[in-house]
Amino acid sequence: MTNIGKSVIRKEALDKVTGRAKYTADFPSGEMLHGKSVISHYGHGTIKSIDVMEAKKEPGVRAIITGKQYPLTGEEIRDRPPIAFEKIRFHGEVVALVVADTPAIAKRAASLINVVVDPLPVVNSPSEGVSKDAPLVHDNVAEYEREEGVHPVPKTNIANHTKIRKGDMASGWAKSEIVIEENFSFPPSDHIPMETRSATAEIRPDGKVLITTSSQAPFMVKELLSQYFDLEVGKIIVKTPLVGGGYGGKASVQQEILAYLGSLAVEGRTVRMINEREEDMITSPCHMGLDAKVKLGCTADGYLQATELTYLVDSGAYSDKAIHLSRACAVDCTGPYFIENIWCDSYAVYTNHPYPAPYRGFSHAEVHFVFERAMDILARKLNMDPLELRYKNAIKPGHTTPTQVKLNRSTVGDVPMCIEKVKQLSRWEEGQLIELNERTVRAKGLACVWKNSTIPPESSSGAIITFNEDGTMNLMSGVVEIGTATKTVLAQILAERFRMSVNDIYVKMTVDTQSTPEHWKTVASRGTLMGGRAVLAAAEDAIRQIKEVASCVMKVRTDDLEIGNRRVFLREDPKEGLDFRDVVYGYTFPEGNAIGGQIIGRGNYILRNITYLDPETGAGNPGPEWAVGAQVVEVEFDRRDYTYKIIKAISVLDVGRVLNYKGALGQVTGAMSMGLGFGGRESFVIDDKARVLNPQLRTYRPVHFGEHPEYIVEFIETPHIDSPFGARGVGEQGLLGMPAALGNSLSLAAGVELHHLPLLPESIWRKKEGLNT
């Protein structure tokens, strides 16, 4: 092995440190027009009138459009007008769109549009949404067109209901000597990629639709635009250059629709949309909020027997990805423990909030906050070390998951080993709580994590490799480079298979749906598994072709040939062989006649044996493998003023196989940082009229330099047999246990159980003092 595990520097590194790397909004504008949305300032209301007269008078305004004539959109339920029509359902919703010659003119004109709204009572949390006399966000969700496998409850705010029914609850509760029941919640928040979303659209006279977008899902943009607007799918060409951070947020299709409608309104001229930060936070999809209830029981010696869970996912005003997010809450509804009896109801509930996109971890950090906090509370009631409780119940090969998948050594990582290692790294034995002085304590909190993906069974990934005259290769994959360096890792995988230097592989960074093979979406920590398997298949295809040409030239059987160092040679006598340069562009015999031609390898991969979930029990195989881990957060907490500092954050993750060490490390610490932000202070502050009061980076503060704790990361390597070199997902896992571990450490430090995020000093103080939270 020469390429695997090495900290290979990412292929686009030099472009990124010299300002040459191009993102969607960096391409020259030329003849472009500019779109600007008018957004709602109400959480819920009836649109009485939209006065565009003044705006129309502005010189340079080319079109102003409102929501009337457009079809409904939405990934699993078609419930969302791309531009609000008759009703406003959340603060930030697009009410009108201006297209003008310059961004400044578009913005001025947008500010002149007068929208008169009759406010309606709001649904301000998913719990409110399911209460008896809740206002309905949508009159009848059941009347909307929807995909199969979606289960809305007619004439309620419930857009989807997923059930997990495993084992026999009565017998589980009968065996439970200790039982706890707790409620947890947190409001919606946001991904905050540094690049706000941007998209351009152009419609050519022959009907071709050209989109450039900062998306994690360019192929989905193509598919959905085709479905929504009844366009021939081959006529839609979507390009995505480098993306400035996604974290799930850019996997939703929203702004592209506006750019397309804008272009449609100006005879197909190019229209560019660039989100301002405020729009990126509330108009485009955000990160879900959650209300949850957990009942958990175990025997007196700490063996889990039964759990009953209710998840109310804040679906916001439109269901879009919330359907799928609520389904994922059910799939891995517990922590990584074996529990025989599980009952879970997971609902996507409409509210008058901005609606969610996927968020790094896809419901798992959210579920883990609930379940891992509950585990600590149970341990306290049992008077047992929370680490021991987790160790005793860790899920292992042979056990079944909530969706009744029987695990094996390949499909699940090693939870006990992660716990043992984190115990050592965190010096758990020195004690969870240490008094530093009468004011300050140090406290450690633990959380165990697991994650499978729940992407559709038919999702596939493709790769193409072409050769250059000198025997080097070009690699094309539909995986979007969102910052994870997956394209570089794919090149490492290819180099390893060809036993050649990764420097001799050139990677196409831009995805173009017309020339790049499809990768469903760059999400779910599945780029390496799916893209990697496609690359390996393409490599086999190319190697077969190379050997065929060489066998003809060398008059030997193909299976006597090997490849390596850009040569094809006889296995028995490696000196006998041909340089790639003489083969990969066709071999020319001394007489002048030639065989072969440019070698082009192609491969694809589709996930194996994934099934839909049974609608009554939830049984089914959701995804290829569970990556697992154990994480500890250590805080220094001031008992007088309730402030705290995060001192250390530790992750032990079973990643199957490390493919690029520093790359993997960066994924994990970056995800941990994001998770600490989510747990510690990131949330929308929403008023009683469902308006978001802090949609900007001064009042919504992600972690800044200097606030970062010491990070300790260790990898366990239990291979996932199906994956290239055994690698498991690693892009999201670092985030999963952070909010829970932070909550556990602070609950211990403050001496009060904390149930709500974000964990601000003020909210800890309120809880401690028994005040309203």
Add this chain to the structure above:
Amino acid sequence: MSIFQYVVLKINGEDRPVMIRSADTLLEVLRNELGLTGSKPGCLNGDCGACTVIVDGKPMKSCLMLGVEGTGKEITTIEGLQGTAIQQAFVEYFAFQCGYCTPGYIMNCQSLIENEPKATDEKISEWLKSNICRCTGYEEIETAIKSVLRESNSKDRPISRESEMD
């Protein structure tokens, strides 16, 4: 009277004549008029630092300064920075992922190196907390800036970078 005016900005050592609106921020001028798209918009509000450039030797968020204010000043953008130690260190220490905040971060770091070559940890934090990086956990950026500061402070006795690489 036209809302546009003719100005000459000195950017990366070159005089750049340009017609701009009085209301255009320096960021808009750089990106839209001069094609210098290395400076990134992230918040247009001074909160994120992705658009940081160096103006007369000091870091400046180009979304917080008008283009017309740039006349008579020396402006350096990421495009004007080539082959510096901090750029190399960012690559070596994996101090970026998506790369969007990187030009702004590097400009801030470069200015720190020039203005505060003996910066303490506190000073480094004070400077670098004005930029947001959403991908990394900041440790890699910290390692990168400290490696450059340390190296420039021990010219007689250069520390081998090798020892810190795996």
